[in-house]
Amino acid sequence: MVTIYDIAAKAGVSAMTVSRVINNTGKISDTTRAKVRRVMEELNYVPNHMARSLVLQQSNLLFLLITDITNPFYTTLARGAEDAAKKHGYRLLFGNSDENVEKEKDYVDTILATRADGVLVAPAGDPSLPHLETLRKHQVPFVLLDREVPGMDSDIVLGDSKEGARKLVDHLTSQGHRRIALINGSPYISSARLRLEGYKEALKLNDLAYDESYVLETAFEPRSDLSEIESWLDRMDPLPTAIVAGNNVLAVEVIRTLHGRGIRVPEQMSLVCFDDLGPYSEIDPFLTVIAQQAYQFGYLGMQMLVERIQERGESGLPWKKIVLPADMIVRRSVAALPLRK
Amino acid sequence: MVTIYDIAAKAGVSAMTVSRVINNTGKISDTTRAKVRRVMEELNYVPNHMARSLVLQQSNLLFLLITDITNPFYTTLARGAEDAAKKHGYRLLFGNSDENVEKEKDYVDTILATRADGVLVAPAGDPSLPHLETLRKHQVPFVLLDREVPGMDSDIVLGDSKEGARKLVDHLTSQGHRRIALINGSPYISSARLRLEGYKEALKLNDLAYDESYVLETAFEPRSDLSEIESWLDRMDPLPTAIVAGNNVLAVEVIRTLHGRGIRVPEQMSLVCFDDLGPYSEIDPFLTVIAQQAYQFGYLGMQMLVERIQERGESGLPWKKIVLPADMIVRRSVAALPLRK
DNA sequence: AAATATAATGTTACCGATAACCTTAAATTA
């Protein structure tokens, strides 16, 4: 590896002069600058980021931790974060925790070890608390995305999950549905809890009874094993006429399972969910969804993060919380039921 | 930031002893080890990865550079790479170049600067050559994914693009199609070139004339502006009865454009493409595709990369090339045409 | 002409860790 000392020797100057040329600091004669530049090109010099960060005590690196890299919600969010980071001159790297608290911990270690200047975290869930505490303890600025973690105050960008769930249920009841089931993520994830709450509230407001057997709490990330959904469907008697899915992944798995049983959507079962399916929903605009503004989650979150970093912990501004609206897109996955009674 | 010197002072030992405890090297008494460990926990010590890498001359970090983080092909590939990296005890970070050679250069700089131990690269295209040369010059082991770059030999994982294109065209002709158009990625991308070649060859074998106006060479990544596709459709006279799309993104854009014109797929236009739409194709198995084994691209590529790294450039084994088969999944996006003449 | 300022560069110490070598006391062997 070529170092500034190699450059210095070949150019007949001191290492410090090379450093000055690289960083455009101090006073350097044009002759020397040109000479050093030439030698740098000749030897293909690349600065050693680690040595630099070590002495400067900052890395200029930012991280984005997402929980499911195959989910269009998070990849769109990533694009937003990327654009905002670039705008502010930061480098952004991604990590994928796979909704797995262990992997998340590994990434937090990597983040601390590489002395990242800040992190955007979509936490795996409530059990992420210790990781966030670690970040806080080490004074790494972070902004949470999509999910709150009880016990941890911070800047955060959220979607209006409760309102979203209410809208979905209201839409279903407006189409005549009265037996409405919910398949949701883990109760250790704040957004899942709020969606359940919104669901319950909307049922009550529509004079519908809450039936525990109509609710399945499982995982937000894709599973190859659909048996949990299968047995849930077996358990419900009578079957609901409509299902609310806590996110896009669950919606897809429900559809797969239903298709396996020859149940068609929406003819025999209506379905709505949170989060769109990415650009691919355009092929066949089918699912009625709460289309969260994924790109904004990333973009606004990154903006808050950069502000925090640049403020350098001096002022201790209060934590900011952005709640993005839950907009419903009505498409074709809900059947209108004949009014009964 | 807590350092080993803080630990050492508080534990009443030397920094070297702390280092030994951390790395489980040398001989340390149980008493001392326990004492050091306790202090480390008390002070929430996290090793400084940069200082460590600086002296060890290796970072234990691997990178994966993809060109479109919103494309399920690449995210699935990323999952494969991740799993393989984890299996070998490496940390993996992601970068997204957005099919943009400039951004790709930034990432290459980051990679060099952080002294990554190796990189998995899906290159943006032929103009990526200088970046790869930079990596080579700095002796960073890398494995190419999905695309060849003329002028650069290396380990590589490819799909059988030519064969894939032939299969798609053959399938279309077998259904009676004789006017078959192609929308493809940039000719500066090897896979796009091979797909065009396969398309031409298959036309010839089927006794169909090659008509230049039936081919549109554009970009593989999503564009908000569909006017290029619009004017291509305007230009073709008569319209083709079927379109081959060079990847999933293009297929989606074609569908959007066609829908905008009230042209239905497959009733009025048949459509096939490379790469599946991720889990979401399961909702409505619609598009007939060449389903490349995205996960294997990442998994096998990572395996080759790790082998290269561990071999440490000593033996200079010949470059390895893995060509994954092009398997077609026939679904419903192709209409059977009545036989004419 | 002497005093002072300034441009251009060099020297030294340090960031946080580890390798390589060194020291010391206790344990083992001859």
Next chain:
DNA sequence: TAATTTAAGGTTATCGGTAACATTATATTT
């Protein structure tokens, strides 16, 4: 008992940069 191992730990130099201070020659001011 003297000689030799061994266990347990310390010292020093180094990785590749940069901040802070020092130096030198030239230019400017009085």
